[in-house]
Amino acid sequence: MLWDVFCRVIDNFGDIGVCWRLAADLAGRGQAVRLWVDDASTLRWMAPHLHWTRDDELGLVCGQGHDGIRVCRWDDAVHLDARCPGLRAGDVVIEAFGCDPPDAFVARMQTRATEGQASQWVNLEYLSAEDYVERSHGLASPVFSGVGAGLRKRFFYPGFTRATGGLLREPGLLAARTAELGTLQQRLGYLRALGIPVQEGDTTLLVFCYESAPFAGLADLLSRQQATQPATHVLLTAGPAARLGSLWAQAHPRSGLRLHTLPYLAQDAFDRLLWCCDLNLVRGEDSAVQALWAGRPHIWQIYEQDDGVHAGKLEAFMARWMRAWPGELRSGVEAWWRAWNGLGPMPDALTSPLPDWQTASSAWRAWSEKSRAELLDQTDLASQLITFVSSSG
Numbered sequence: 001m002l003w004d005v006f007c008r009v010i011d012n013f014g015d016i017g018v019c020w021r022l023a024a025d026l027a028g029r030g031q032a033v034r035l036w037v038d039d040a041s042t043l044r045w046m047a048p049h050l051h052w053t054r055d056d057e058l059g060l061v062c063g064q065g066h067d068g069i070r071v072c073r074w075d076d077a078v079h080l081d082a083r084c085p086g087l088r089a090g091d092v093v094i095e096a097f098g099c100d101p102p103d104a105f106v107a108r109m110q111t112r113a114t115e116g117q118a119s120q121w122v123n124l125e126y127l128s129a130e131d132y133v134e135r136s137h138g139l140a141s142p143v144f145s146g147v148g149a150g151l152r153k154r155f156f157y158p159g160f161t162r163a164t165g166g167l168l169r170e171p172g173l174l175a176a177r178t179a180e181l182g183t184l185q186q187r188l189g190y191l192r193a194l195g196i197p198v199q200e201g202d203t204t205l206l207v208f209c210y211e212s213a214p215f216a217g218l219a220d221l222l223s224r225q226q227a228t229q230p231a232t233h234v235l236l237t238a239g240p241a242a243r244l245g246s247l248w249a250q251a252h253p254r255s256g257l258r259l260h261t262l263p264y265l266a267q268d269a270f271d272r273l274l275w276c277c278d279l280n281l282v283r284g285e286d287s288a289v290q291a292l293w294a295g296r297p298h299i300w301q302i303y304e305q306d307d308g309v310h311a312g313k314l315e316a317f318m319a320r321w322m323r324a325w326p327g328e329l330r331s332g333v334e335a336w337w338r339a340w341n342g343l344g345p346m347p348d349a350l351t352s353p354l355p356d357w358q359t360a361s362s363a364w365r366a367w368s369e370k371s372r373a374e375l376l377d378q379t380d381l382a383s384q385l386i387t388f389v390s391s392s393g
């Protein structure tokens with residue numbers, strides 16, 4: 001099938017991160033994807049193998065170099081009549097996060113519909129563990145006005161239960177990662193290739209966070225532990241984490257913590273990094289899902305919303321992810337998650353230390369793996385999406 005995926009970059013990297021991952025997943029299953037994006041700048045590092053050249057079939061300049069995917073400019077979809085008069089809408093049109101495809105493109109969907117071959121129009125929603133997701137997943141909504149009047153779109157909700165659209169997970173992901181990074185030596189090799197001088201017995205944590213993260217509180221705690229423990233490497237992703245790390249390092253020149261600033265990595269390299277660290281601090285939506293698959297202890301910083309609804313989303317996810325965890329571990333981890341999100345006080349390092357994340361016998365790690373195993377029972381998002389659009393619902 002031919003898929004048109006529309007993505008508007010609102011802020012950060014999650015919009016394009018999810019859409020790129022979805023496009024690559026679909027393409028890996030033999031689907032053809034046109035990814036229409038209003039700002040492709042992030043793809044320069046997220047998918048550095050792409051190059052921009054004229055596509056003879058479309059007559060447009062597209063990002064090419066990934067089998068099965070052409071990255072197209074949103075603006076070209078706005079001016080289709082002038083720039084690409086022959087373009088036919090795909091079999092499936094995905095609008096990510098309600099981004100509203102341009103009218104000129106919707107007009108092409110109308111043309112297909114009048115030919116009796118309507119595109120399957122799907123609104124791919126944000127991820128949430130809240131109960132409404134099960135109720136809303138799959139609902140249809142007729143379009144009553146505008147260029148799309150008479151067409152119908154359906155809502156596809158990713159989620160954590162069988163009654164939802166599931167999570168992005170490429171076929172064979174766990175087996176492939178285990179083959180590539182299953183041993184300590186493989187993981188050390190991967191980190192060293194990134195320039196991290198890590199030795200056997202050292203511990204590593206990755207920080208991908210927003211500017212509001214209480215990084216100093218965490219770094220203070222880690223540096224206090226440092227005196228009695230093997231070397232701790234803190235990998236700071238480019239952007240806020242790197243800035244927070246650098247500020248803290250200036251104030252604590254003799255801390256002993258090993259802080260390393262990373263460049264922006266290609267998405268597949270970033271994903272692998274999560275498998276190589278003992279603790280992952282992730283944010284947003286897409287990296288948070290990848291942290292689940294990596295199966296390591298992790299702390300999630302949720303995308304903050306002005307109306308505060310993110311607090312409920314965080315609680316809903318914690319309740320689901322840690323449902324079966326022993327009480328003490330669960331309350332210890334929850335306290336850190338809330339603190340990392342500014343939704344609770346920083347736990348006192350003496351009375352409620354960060355639960356063990358360093359050792360192979362860490363209960364946090366064991367329970368993360370158990371919760372991951374439960375999620376693996378769920379059919380992945382791209383498989384569900386293909387089934388979804390193959391039936392008219």
Ligand code: TRH
Nearest residue numbers: 012013014017237264265266267270284285286287303
């Ligand atoms: O960047 P984010 O905070 O994105 C957010 C969320 O998606 C949020 O839900 C949404 O509403 C908001 O954007 C608009 O975090 P997220 O979702 O984890 O996306 C980050 C992407 O960047 C992910 O695909 C991983 C990728 N990435 C790399 O490829 N290389 C890197 O070096 C880094 C740091 C990230």
